[in-house]
Amino acid sequence: MMNLQGLWTEAREQSSTEMRDEIVHRLYERSRKLCAAGVKYPEKKDVRTERIDAILTSPVLGFPIMLLMLGAVFYITIAGANIPSSLLADFFGSLEGPLENLFVYLHIPDWIYGILVAGLYRGTTWVISVMLPPMAIFFPVFALLENYGYLPRVAFNLDRIFKSAGAHGKQSLTMAMGFGCNAAAVLSTRIIESPRERMLAILTNNFVPCNGRWGTLILLSSLFMASHFTGGFKSLITTLVIIGLVMFGIVITFLVSWILSKTALKGVPTHYTLELPPYRRPKIFDTVIRSSLTKSWAVLMRAVKVAAPAAILTWIAGNIYIGDASVLQHVAQFLDPFGRLLGLDGYILMAFILGLPANEIVLPILLMGYLSTGSLTEAGSMAELKNILSEHGWTWLTALNMMLFSLLHYPCGTTLINIYKETKSKKWTFMAFLIPTVIAVIVPLMTTFAAKAFGWV
Amino acid sequence: MRESKMTLADAEKGDVIKISSLGLDGVMRRRLLDLGFVPGALVEAVRKSPLGDPMAFKVSQAVIALRKEESSKIEGELFNDE
Amino acid sequence: MNNAYRIALAGNPNTGKSTLFNALTGLRQHTGNWAGKTVSVAQGSLQHKGNHYDLIDLPGTYSLFSNSADETVARNYIVFEKPDITLVVLDATSMERNLNLALQVLEMTKNVIICINLIDAAEKQGIKINEHLLTRQLGVPVIKVSARNKLGFPKLLDTIDRIITRAIECNPVPTIYDEEIEEKISRLEPKVKELWKDGPSSRWVSLRLLDGDEDLMREMEKRMGREENDESSRVMD
Numbered sequence: 060m061m062n063l064q065g066l067w068t069e070a071r072e073q074s075s076t077e078m079r080d081e082i083v084h085r086l087y088e089r090s091r092k093l094c095a096a097g098v099k100y101p102e103k104k105d106v107r108t109e110r111i112d113a114i115l116t117s118p119v120l121g122f123p124i125m126l127l128m129l130g131a132v133f134y135i136t137i138a139g140a141n142i143p144s145s146l147l148a149d150f151f152g153s154l155e156g157p158l159e160n161l162f163v164y165l166h167i168p169d170w171i172y173g174i175l176v177a178g179l180y181r182g183t184t185w186v187i188s189v190m191l192p193p194m195a196i197f198f199p200v201f202a203l204l205e206n207y208g209y210l211p212r213v214a215f216n217l218d219r220i221f222k223s224a225g226a227h228g229k230q231s232l233t234m235a236m237g238f239g240c241n242a243a244a245v246l247s248t249r250i251i252e253s254p255r256e257r258m259l260a261i262l263t264n265n266f267v268p269c270n271g272r273w274g275t276l277i278l279l280s281s282l283f284m285a286s287h288f289t290g291g292f293k294s295l296i297t298t299l300v301i302i303g304l305v306m307f308g309i310v311i312t313f314l315v316s317w318i319l320s321k322t323a324l325k326g327v328p329t330h331y332t333l334e335l336p337p338y339r340r341p342k343i344f345d346t347v348i349r350s351s352l353t354k355s356w357a358v359l360m361r362a363v364k365v366a367a368p369a370a371i372l373t374w375i376a377g378n379i380y381i382g383d384a385s386v387l388q389h390v391a392q393f394l395d396p397f398g399r400l401l402g403l404d405g406y407i408l409m410a411f412i413l414g415l416p417a418n419e420i421v422l423p424i425l426l427m428g429y430l431s432t433g434s435l436t437e438a439g440s441m442a443e444l445k446n447i448l449s450e451h452g453w454t455w456l457t458a459l460n461m462m463l464f465s466l467l468h469y470p471c472g473t474t475l476i477n478i479y480k481e482t483k484s485k486k487w488t489f490m491a492f493l494i495p496t497v498i499a500v501i502v503p504l505m506t507t508f509a510a511k512a513f514g515w516v
Numbered sequence: 517m518r519e520s521k522m523t524l525a526d527a528e529k530g531d532v533i534k535i536s537s538l539g540l541d542g543v544m545r546r547r548l549l550d551l552g553f554v555p556g557a558l559v560e561a562v563r564k565s566p567l568g569d570p571m572a573f574k575v576s577q578a579v580i581a582l583r584k585e586e587s588s589k590i591e592g593e594l595f596n597d598e
Numbered sequence: 599m600n601n602a603y604r605i606a607l608a609g610n611p612n613t614g615k616s617t618l619f620n621a622l623t624g625l626r627q628h629t630g631n632w633a634g635k636t637v638s639v640a641q642g643s644l645q646h647k648g649n650h651y652d653l654i655d656l657p658g659t660y661s662l663f664s665n666s667a668d669e670t671v672a673r674n675y676i677v678f679e680k681p682d683i684t685l686v687v688l689d690a691t692s693m694e695r696n697l698n699l700a701l702q703v704l705e706m707t708k709n710v711i712i713c714i715n716l717i718d719a720a721e722k723q724g725i726k727i728n729e730h731l732l733t734r735q736l737g738v739p740v741i742k743v744s745a746r747n748k749l750g751f752p753k754l755l756d757t758i759d760r761i762i763t764r765a766i767e768c769n770p771v772p773t774i775y776d777e778e779i780e781e782k783i784s785r786l787e788p789k790v791k792e793l794w795k796d797g798p799s800s801r802w803v804s805l806r807l808l809d810g811d812e813d814l815m816r817e818m819e820k821r822m823g824r825e826e827n828d829e830s831s832r833v834m835d
Contacts, residue, residue: 070807101724219567
């Protein structure tokens with residue numbers, strides 16, 4: 060009996076390039092005939108999409124509109140998340156009293172109360188109240204833009220710039236996905252067909268801050284950068300700071316792409332096709348409900364799965380003493396000299412290291428570290444939060460450096476796993492870890508040096 | 517009067533071109549064929565990106581953007597009605 | 599045990615395939631941790647006339663020649679996982695290119711429903727589609743729907759039910775190529791059939807052999823090995 064290999068060889072002998080063309084050609088011919096017979100087109104063309112494109116991809120207005128859209132999405136997210144965030148924090152805080160009474164009533168030992176309430180409960184509820192509202196707003200707004208058909212136009216407008224960095228225009232789509240979740244964005248790079256450009260998109264996706272980092276960035280910039288402002292103006296300044304950071308991340312993306320495409324990933328840009336689908340008014344209600352519901356649920360699950368164990372672990376590390384300091388303090392002290400070089404401190408570095416599984420838990424871990432009890436204070440007001448940070452020597456420079464480090468540092472554990480799955484290469488997964496880490500060290504090193512040299516701090 | 521033989525890269529907004537051949541190989545050739553850039557098909561140049569490249573073409577009722585690298589290898593004849 | 603029927607959704611990008619998937623399955627679906635577009639294969643479930651269906655939302659692709667990772671995923675599912683029904687979603691405003699993919703699916707598998715989506719948008723533009731004529735020329739049911747406004751769903755669900763209960767039969771009308779290719783196909787086809795009896799459509803495999811689809815060959819080699827192992831265990835029951 061003939062095997063597959065034999066059949067293959069036999070077929071290869073009979074095959075030619077023309078044959079493939081002929082096959083595709085026939086399929087198209089039949090499509091055309093079917094359409095000619097079964098589809099009737101109107102005399103008049105539909106020009107709605109062309110009219111909108113004339114504005115959104117216009118040489119004059121195309122770029123300003125893009126920037127405006129980006130700004131609007133961020134502003135809506137930041138301004139809108141404010142109130143629900145503090146409401147949630149108040150709500151979870153108010154439950155703590157009754158919870159404590161219950162534990163006393165049931166004669167539950169203190170250490171269990173410590174783990175469950177001071178560690179687990181405060182840790183997870185903190186993640187939920189800081190992270191959930193921005194996500195619940197960002198995702199629907201973003202999904203509306205996506206469903207309307209605007210994103211491919213962004214890729215169309217920006218392609219030339221991506222090309223000059225040796226990358227693919229569709230990388231802007233995967234970057235846009237990255238605002239939601241880098242791990243998912245790594246999977247979405249499949250839309251880039253050429254392997255070289257796809258690798259560039261995978262390696263640099265991390266320079267787009269994901270939702271897990273948004274909470275940290277928004278909080279720090281509103282506490283330290285926009286602290287002299289109030290109300291809507293405060294949100295505006297915060298938005299501007301975030302946009303500045305995002306722009307910086309994009310510059311780094313281009314820079315890294317450019318360097319890689321001149322060195323390790325040499326080659327000419329290839330395989331570019333991009334569809335510009337007609338604009339379609341999204342089903343607003345459905346989109347909003349679906350994207351905020353599913354996302355909220357995912358966030359809650361993630362908070363339970365990742366934040367909970369991390370919170371418990373941190374609490375335990377903060378309450379086991381070796382000599383006169385807790386395990387947590389020992390580690391932080393060990394990291395401190397290096398942290399200082401970057402304008403950070405040992406606790407911040409430790410929080411980032413422990414935060415590898417998920418960026419959401421970096422800030423809660425940091426706060427737990429700062430408080431000698433090793434647990435969060437009752438979720439707390441913003442003013443209280445700033446006090447804690449200031450007591451530990453924070454200035455605007457510390458905040459800026461932490462934001463930069465958060466923006467630039469290694470991808471989270473889930474993202475790294477996805478990178479390995481997609482590239483099937485240990486070497487490139489390691490590079491995906493190494494490149495951002497090196498940059499995340501160099502940049503704060505420079506800002507700290509500059510700030511000190513010019514006497515800004 | 518413009519030369520009627522041309523590549524898609526030479527097209528100006530509004531031009532309709534009848535494709536005669538594709539000077540590309542491999543995956544890109546397959547991809548273009550899949551999208552409807554088949555010899556004999558009519559393609560309309562719709563618009564240029566703000567930075568001049570890529571250009572969007574209407575082909576088999578959909579709008580597809582191509583970079584100069586590819587569009588300059590697709591040959592055809594000007595087929596304008598006017 | 600899961601005795602649900604499986605329905606795979608295939609189609610070009612931007613045909614509203616995900617919208618149809620969402621509209622049919624509601625919130626009964628498990629996706630990744632991202633609420634945006636389909637990044638990997640999403641699954642959802644549906645009940646109709648007492649039957650359970652699992653819907654699989656395949657990645658949106660322009661063709662099924664495995665030019666990209668997404669195309670390979672979609673093709674492998676249709677050809678090797680053999681869903682009970684493959685639903686091809688077309689964009690009513692861009693029929694020509696969309697039909698191209700539908701024709702490819704018709705070469706791969708038998709039980710196909712062609713679902714012309716966005717029909718309300720097309721009709722608003724003045725596009726008229728004669729689905730009866732298309733049904734006759736393609737040999738499989740062609741149904742007009744609007745996923746957005748849930749138009750045409752009863753008919754779609756009814757057709758699914760009638761294919762499952764074998765009240766109607768799909769007989770895809772094959773695309774005929776030129777004489778030279780047809781002759782080569784007829785020479786290869788019996789050998790393909792002999793090689794893998796329960797494998798994918800032998801005509802389609804022959805075409806891909808002539809195409810030089812190396813990726814498919816590798817996939818087939820892998821799967822055929824696996825099938826042989828299954829065979830020996832199947833004797834047990």
